[in-house]
Amino acid sequence: MSIFPSLIPNSINFDFGAPQVSEYSAFGIGPIRFRHTDYINGQTFSLKYQALDQVSIELLRTHYSLNNGTAGEFSVPTTVVGGVNSVNSTSVYRYTTTPTEEHIGFQRYNVTISIRAIEGVLLQFILVGEPAQLGSLAAFDSYVFSGTAPFILDADDASPAVAASFILDSGGAGS
Amino acid sequence: MANFPSLSPQSRSYTPGSFAVRRSKTLSGDEVTVRRTNAAVDYKLRFTFTSGSTVQQGQIFSHYAVQNRFQPFDLPSSVLQDSGLTFPAGYQWIYAKTPTVAYDPGVVRVSVELLLVAPYDI
Numbered sequence: 001m002s003i004f005p006s007l008i009p010n011s012i013n014f015d016f017g018a019p020q021v022s023e024y025s026a027f028g029i030g031p032i033r034f035r036h037t038d039y040i041n042g043q044t045f046s047l048k049y050q051a052l053d054q055v056s057i058e059l060l061r062t063h064y065s066l067n068n069g070t071a072g073e074f075s076v077p078t079t080v081v082g083g084v085n086s087v088n089s090t091s092v093y094r095y096t097t098t099p100t101e102e103h104i105g106f107q108r109y110n111v112t113i114s115i116r117a118i119e120g121v122l123l124q125f126i127l128v129g130e131p132a133q134l135g136s137l138a139a140f141d142s143y144v145f146s147g148t149a150p151f152i153l154d155a156d157d158a159s160p161a162v163a164a165s166f167i168l169d170s171g172g173a174g175s
Numbered sequence: 176m177a178n179f180p181s182l183s184p185q186s187r188s189y190t191p192g193s194f195a196v197r198r199s200k201t202l203s204g205d206e207v208t209v210r211r212t213n214a215a216v217d218y219k220l221r222f223t224f225t226s227g228s229t230v231q232q233g234q235i236f237s238h239y240a241v242q243n244r245f246q247p248f249d250l251p252s253s254v255l256q257d258s259g260l261t262f263p264a265g266y267q268w269i270y271a272k273t274p275t276v277a278y279d280p281g282v283v284r285v286s287v288e289l290l291l292v293a294p295y296d297i
Contacts, residue, residue: 020204041204054259061191069194071210094208098217103187107257118206 002067004076004093004115005059009047012082017043017117039088043117044096045081054107060099070095076115091117177241179268179289180234181251184222189260192218192291218262218291219271222254225284232276232285244270247292265294 020036049056067074073092078085096114104110192215199207224231242248247267271290276283 036202039204071194071196071208098193100190119204
């Protein structure tokens with residue numbers, strides 16, 4: 001998990017977040033509320049930087065890029081958020097939106113960055129279809145396929161590191 | 176393919192690319208993020224060109240008339256000068272929308288918004 005650059009913003013807007021409460025109404029009684037956890041989520045910080053120099057803007061650009069934009073999670077030094085300590089210690093931060101830079105002069109930049117504290121998990125799914133192991137061929141004849149198993153969806157044009165195939169197995173069709 | 180005219184903008188703003196992401200929240204407040212691709216899309220650049228004449232306006236509109244939102248093109252170094260911006264190799268720009276022009280007495284301002292797109296054959 002990366003760390004947000006230690007750049008002190010010129011101004012900060014702060015949203016306190018919300019507890020995990022759901023609510024529904026029923027006839028004749030008031031709203032019924034459920035609190036799911038004691039965890040306060042969604043504290044949002046809007047960090048406004050003015051007249052950043054080239055080195056500083058490169059730090060922000062690089063962090064946003066290496067963090068895969070709004071996908072990744074990161075920690076933020078408390079100095080960056082003005083020492084606000086109302087965020088749960090186990091919270092992580094994510095970019096709320098993609099920041100936009102304004103280029104105001106020779107290598108001088110204004111940028112507003114919006115980040116959100118949340119109890120989060122970064123899941124990474126990697127689909128790898130290789131190497132597929134071909135079993136022995138088996139003749140079969142059943143609805144809807146007719147021919148010689150296995151049927152292979154060839155992925156040759158994808159240039160995999162190892163020759164790859166997707167195999168549609170007809171094992172349950174009585175072969 | 177004609178490059179964008181070699182002009183120097185008076186103002187510039189830049190939005191880096193974003194990644195396709197799916198977010199799922201649970202009642203307990205956990206949030207799971209799934210990133211679907213390694214490729215960022217929607218890089219955007221906005222320029223304002225200010226001039227005392229309509230020469231720049233003519234160059235930009237002539238370029239737009241040919242490229243439109245269909246033909247991708249490259250940018251000359253003059254429009255990105257000293258910005259330190261880099262982009263994925265092979266990607267090119269298209270017009271995000273029609274350029275607009277504002278006339279004040281003796282001042283012509285042309286606003287242009289560009290979008291970076293992945294390579295494709297026409």
